[in-house]
Amino acid sequence: MAEDLQGLLNRIQNDGLRKAENEREQIIAEAKAEAEKIVAEAKAQAAALEKQAAESAAAMQERAKITIQQAARDIVIGLKVELQERLRRIAKGSVEAAMTPQLMAQLIAAMANAYAKDSASGIELILSQKDLDNLEQGLFTSLNADLMAKSELSLGNDFSAGLKIGFKDNDIFLDFSDEALADVICEFVGPKLAALIKG
Secondary structure, X not given: OHHHHHHHHHHHHHHHHHHHHHHHHHHHHHHHHHHHHHHHHHHHHXXXXXXXXXXXXXXXXXXXXXXXXXXXXXXXXXXXXHXXXXXXXXXXXXHHHHOOHHHHHHHHHHHHHHHHHHOOXXXXXXXXXHHHHHHHHHHHHHOOHHHHHHOEEEEOOOOOOEEEEEEOOOOOEEEEEHHHHHHHHHHHHHHHHHHHHHO
């Protein structure tokens, strides 16, 4: 009986050990499966974060590229405007220096005398304040008495040097003001200057 009891105890012990071994293996297998699942999820999350970071970096790089291009375009536009403004100031100053009272008197006399041959009407001269005072006496000597009597001198407030000539009873109007001549010079020189800048 003692042997039967011992055999029973051994069998219970062996069954318990097998059962414990099976449970241990099952726990280990479940733990491994859970660990593999956690590792797979972590890898998926890491891959998603890496992809998101790469997309974010690419988007940021594209925005930086666009910003740099816009800044470069703005600089070029600003430079172009500044160069045009400087060119205009230089041209206007050159015209103002070139349009001396003597030159304007000669110009007026030549145009007025040529126009007088074909027309009985007079001319209208629009001058800046400084040129009006300087030219008035010179014109009396340059223009013949008949043409001077038909001529009208007036003050122009929209320019600082040069003159504008209008022919009465006619649609002809010639603008030799510093503003108009500076525009003409800038129109002529501007594209050549732009071509030089572009290289």
